[in-house]
Amino acid sequence: MNKSGLHLLVSSLHPLERKLLPHLKQGASVEELCAASGMQEVEVIRAIQWLSNKDILQITSKDVESIELDQNGKAYLQKGLPERRFLTYLARQKKPVPLHDLEQHASLDPTEIQACIGILKRKNSISFLPDKTIKMTKEGETFLSTESPEERILKDIHQGKAVAVSECKGLLQRKNLITVVIKKKREISLTKLGQELAKEDITGINVIDRLTPTIIQEKTWEGRPFRRYDVKINVPPISGGRRHFVNQATDYIKQIWLDLGFVEMTGNMAQTAFWDLDALFVPQDHPARAMQDTFYLGEKTPVYGDLPAAYRDIKTVHESGGNTGSRGWQAPWNEEEARRVLLRTHTTVLSAQTLAKLKKEDLPAKFFNVGRVFRNEALDWKHLFEFHQVDGIVIDPDANLKHLKGYLKLFFRKMGYPDARIRPAHFPYTEPSCEVDVWHPVHKQWIELGGAGIFRPEVVVPLLGIDVPVLAWGLGLERIISEYYQFTDLRELYGNDIKKLREIPLWMR
Amino acid sequence: MNYNAEMNYMPTVTLNRPVFEKLVGKKLPTDKLKERISMMGTDLEDVTDTEIHVEVFPNRPDWLSEQGFARSFAAFIGEKPGLREYYIKKSGLKVAVDKNVTMRPYTACAIVKNLTFNDERIREIMQVQEKLATTHGRNRKKSAYGIYPLNTIQFPIRYTAKDPKEVLFQPLGFSKKIPASQVEELHPKGKEYRHVAEGWKKYPFFIDSKNNVMCMLPYTNSDDTGKIDEETTEVFIECTGTDMANVKVALSILTTTLADMGGEIYSIDIEYPDRTITTPDLAPTKMEFDLGYINKRLGLSLSEKEASTLLARMNYGYENGYALIPAYRADILHQVDLLEDIAIAYGYENFEEILPKVATIAMEAPFEVFRRKMALLLTGLGFLETASYHLIEEETQTRKMLVQAGDPTGPHHPVKVLDPVSLEYNSLRSWMLPCLLHILQRNRHQEYPQNLFETGRVFKKEAVSETKTEEKECLAVVLCHQTADITSVRQVYDYLLRMLKLQEKSMIEETAHPSFIPGRAGKGMISATPLAVWGEVHPAVLEKFGISQPVAALELDLTALWNLLEK
Structure with a gap:
């Protein structure tokens, strides 16, 4: 590599690498590099790893057995091996000593005494007299005056001298004196590039690491190279504040309707059955009303709300059709049933209330809402007790079924479903009534995502005062959002798992 | 608009396919059969070689039998159209x-x-x-x-x-x-x-x-x-x-x-x-209809003859501007019901899709714009937005918050629902903070700091309104990490007011609130309107939620704040 290439390489080195560079030597071990550079072991290890990534050196590592002092070994190094303390005691008494005397006064614990007797007898350093007292022998005296091989080995280990495992058989058998540890011994071998670099004098290259305000203010950066960073290196992840992913989706959906000139409706979540059901011409004995899946408010007894002044028009329509041209349900309409307060079962309740407030002069008019609705059922992977519905109404004397299809198709195209169809269905408040399906391009099948239709005159006339076509739809959202984020369990939508809130990708429609 | 398919009241009927085909007088390939059944107006469950499973809408009880279903289907596909006479x-x-x-x-x-x-x-x-x-x-x-x-x-x-x-x-x-x-x-x-x-x-x-x-x-x-x-x-x-x-x-x-x-x-x-x-009286009933009305709503221009042919496809008879309705149909209340059957016979799939060019002026609800702006400020401060249910377990918002539930005039006597399927959602939230603590509880294993916010509807009993329930919008903010304290949450409150040019009018008092540490809870007002409480959540509350990091929290009445703004 030419000079400028080497300089470029040097300028991309981390300070630790640069510090180590002058001390690199063929075959040097980590310990040697530490000693030579004055760096910490962990710093050297990091530096040689980075240098090896840059192909400046190679690291070979092998397992090496080495011997270290264990807890008793360390202690005995201070106060002497038990056998030495045993003999010292004997020597100090200057006469044979009974065993119990040793036990009481020699500051050795019973296991140590047992071990000492074994060792010292083997070395002929003591002998037992007929009266069971213990006497030190000549060999014992020699032992006391010289350093034993065991003591020398312990000292050598302590001083870091290399001691072969084969020398230590005896000590290894004794309790917690020494242990054999397997250590990784790393050595470096310089590559060709490394050898060239090692020859290079880099002391003159004064690279800038972190750019500091001082460097900028004092202009000391001029004429100096900046350290080159590895821009491809992985960095730790960060996350920040953000909207909930369901709200990102509902904002998008709202924007679709706003772009089409729709006005947003808002209203209560707690509603009387009157607005939620009766105003929508749901017969009071409709099976859906009797089902247990409506949340009625109350504690033991139901909460009853108030009816609007014009409720009699609705009553008449239910019972006989009134002025709508309908027969009505031909059944008595019960006021109390209509006064029960519930959590709205559909946001279509807002459409009914909007119609009631709308003036004939304001036609044509278009409204939408994206809101929560409630259903009293057990929470599981495909059922929620609270979920969203997208409602829309178009009140226009010239509106027709083709327009309904047009709005629905456009909406679903913007939601990522290229094809939508309607098929016949039944709702008490629309005629015609449609189920809305979208074509699932992956599963290759129609999936049902909502209901739609044109409000019946029995709904429109009492609320608005005239019989005008009102296109209406109520579409489900959770399934679309789950599909988008590839959830298989609807509960994930409102699980508020913070990791998911942080990491889930953006809603990108 | 509910989904019928999700409704449990729709009976599923099992039809014997060979019997059905014999009654219809024609065998269709399975794909075609499925498609035609769907487009006649039932939720099709499944079709096998021997059986057809359909969900029948409550307006067509006559389809609960093979005979009734086949009668309609035969007419619908043009095999045996018209009013069927019974002697x-x-x-x-x-x-x-x-x-x-x-x-x-x-x-x-x-x-x-x-x-x-x-x-x-x-x-x-x-x-x-x-x-x-x-x-x-x-x-x-x-x-x-x-x-x-x-x-x-x-x-x-x-x-x-x-x-x-x-x-x-x-x-x-x-x-x-x-x-x-x-x-x-x-x-x-x-x-x-x-x-x-x-x-x-x-x-x-x-x-x-x-x-x-x-x-x-x-x-x-x-x-x-x-x-x-x-x-x-x-x-x-x-x-x-x-x-x-x-x-x-x-x-x-x-x-x-x-x-x-x-x-x-x-x-x-x-x-x-x-x-x-x-x-029995099986004579058809007569209903007059206005073809102009029907054509206008469907966007069609059917002639009388075409209309009568389409009616025949749905087993109606036709006589001089009148539809003859079979005696087994109970669901024809108005000419719009005939209109729907004409549309079905015409084929929903045959209506073109038209996006009408009707100019209307869009408007997002002003409060919703405000809500979104508040959310943007908070996300800018690094807070994560959460989305909770409105229904929560009553004790989460009362006992676990150390708030007494007994007093019916008290601020935290939640609105309850009758016969909830699960006790986990037996009451409507009366404030937002318990929802956020509940979230912190379930994320104890996740990385801290956990700084969260949520806006949403809260509910309270009252006597005056139509539903005897007051609904308003609230914002709650929590900071949960080693050094979360009253200062950091107060900074959030001040920042929001500053951004709304309300800080000049801000008044602050110490408040005693059982969910917060005594002497570390503040109450914010603008003029005489109470707006918010904030402070350091009491460790006894944190213990009930199993949270072992300090939490500083803010509960802000967004409706009140909105009403104070000059618009």
Whole structure:
């Protein structure tokens, strides 16, 4: 590599690498590099790893057995091996000593005494007299005056001298004196590039690491190279504040309707059955009303709300059709049933209330809402007790079924479903009534995502005062959002798992 | 607009495919069959080589039988269009209605002869009867039906109410006679439909001229007169209920089903105390319609002839501007109902999609704009937005927050729901903070800091409004990490007010709030309007939620704040 290439390489080195560079030597071990550079072991290890990534050196590592002092070994190094303390005691008494005397006064614990007797007898350093007292022998005296091989080995280990495992058989058998540890011994071998670099004098290259305000203010950066960073290196992840992913989706959906000139409706979540059901011409004995899946408010007894002044028009329509041209349900309409307060079962309740407030002069008019609705059922992977519905109404004397299809198709195209169809269905408040399906391009099948239709005159006339076509739809959202984020369990939508809130990708429609 | 498919009230009907195809008179490939069934107006569940499973909408009880469904389908695909005529012969036989059957005053009856029954037929007729009573009969409350082998009964028959203690009979499936008063305890149908007879002292019975009890309503036939078997060729049908029209439609559905099995219908004279009627009445009803109205709503320009052809595809007749509606249709209330059937016959798939160029001015709800702006400020401060349910377990917002629930005038006496499926959602939240603590509780294993916010609806009882429930919007913010403290949460509050140019008017007081550490809770007001509380959440609260990091929290009344803004 030419000079400028080497300089470029040097300028991309981390300070630790640069510090180590002058001390690199063929075959040097980590310990040697530490000693030579004055760096910490962990710093050297990091530096040689980075240098090896840059192909400046190679690291070979092998397992090496080495011997270290264990807890008793360390202690005995201070106060002497038990056998030495045993003999010292004997020597100090200057006469044979009974065993119990040793036990009481020699500051050795019973296991140590047992071990000492074994060792010292083997070395002929003591002998037992007929009266069971213990006497030190000549060999014992020699032992006391010289350093034993065991003591020398312990000292050598302590001083870091290399001691072969084969020398230590005896000590290894004794309790917690020494242990054999397997250590990784790393050595470096310089590559060709490394050898060239090692020859290079880099002391003159004064690279800038972190750019500091001082460097900028004092202009000391001029004429100096900046350290080159590895821009491809992985960095730790960060996350920040953000909207909930369901709200990102509902904002998008709202924007679709706003772009089409729709006005947003808002209203209560707690509603009387009157607005939620009766105003929508749901017969009071409709099976859906009797089902247990409506949340009625109350504690033991139901909460009853108030009816609007014009409720009699609705009553008449239910019972006989009134002025709508309908027969009505031909059944008595019960006021109390209509006064029960519930959590709205559909946001279509807002459409009914909007119609009631709308003036004939304001036609044509278009409204939408994206809101929560409630259903009293057990929470599981495909059922929620609270979920969203997208409602829309178009009140226009010239509106027709083709327009309904047009709005629905456009909406679903913007939601990522290229094809939508309607098929016949039944709702008490629309005629015609449609189920809305979208074509699932992956599963290759129609999936049902909502209901739609044109409000019946029995709904429109009492609320608005005239019989005008009102296109209406109520579409489900959770399934679309789950599909988008590839959830298989609807509960994930409102699980508020913070990791998911942080990491889930953006809603990108 | 609810999804019907999610609704549990839609009965699933199993049709025998070969029987169905024979009735239709044409075999369609499975794909085509599925597509046509869907486009006629049912939720198709599944089609196999031998069976068709469909969910029938409640407005078409006549589709609960193979015969009724096939009748419509044959017309829909153009095989046998038009109004199907049924001939009724007079039997001259009588059913006398006693004036004491006030609890279930109406009956309509018929005889059908020349039938052949086998296992399959018996299954079909049982299915129709049962599903019809569940849906059209509203679980037998509005109407219920019985079918009897004609040779087991003797005319004239009486429909009369009796004290069940005085009647002895052998209910279906029983081996001996029991007092009728024991049926509610002993018979499965007695237990199941007990609620229908709530408050009755007497029960309606059909009793034949030999004084044999034929059935006890609304529960069961008697075992000796009410069992169809393979030997049966002639049957007596009774429909009873609280609504004459409903009862008559049920009889029309049952008799036309049996007639489509090959039966011959005979009428019965029903002698009410004040008049005599003859049932069944299968004459179509007439409805005038305005083709211009229909064309306009559908965006079509159908001629009278085209309209009458389309009506024929839905089994209607047509006569000079009038549709002739089959007697088994109960759902035609208005000409829009004809309009829908014309649209179905035309094919929903054949309507083009038009996006009309109608200029209207869009407007996002102003409060929703405000909410979004608040959310943007908070996300800018690094807070994560969460989304909770409005329904939570009551004790999460009371006991766990150290707030007393007992006082009905207190601020935290939550609105409750009746009979929730799970106690985990038995009350509406009255404030937002418990929702956020609940989230912190479930994320204890996740990385800190956990700084969260959420805006949403909260609920309170009150006496004045239409729903006796006050709804307003709130914002809650929590900071949860090692050094979360009152300063950091107060900074958030001040920042929001500053961004709304309200800080000049901000007034702050110390407040005593059981969820916060004493001396570390503040209350914020603008002029006299209370707006917010914030502070360091009390460790006793944190312990209840199992949170072991400090939490500083803010609860802000967004509705009040919004009302203060100059707009």
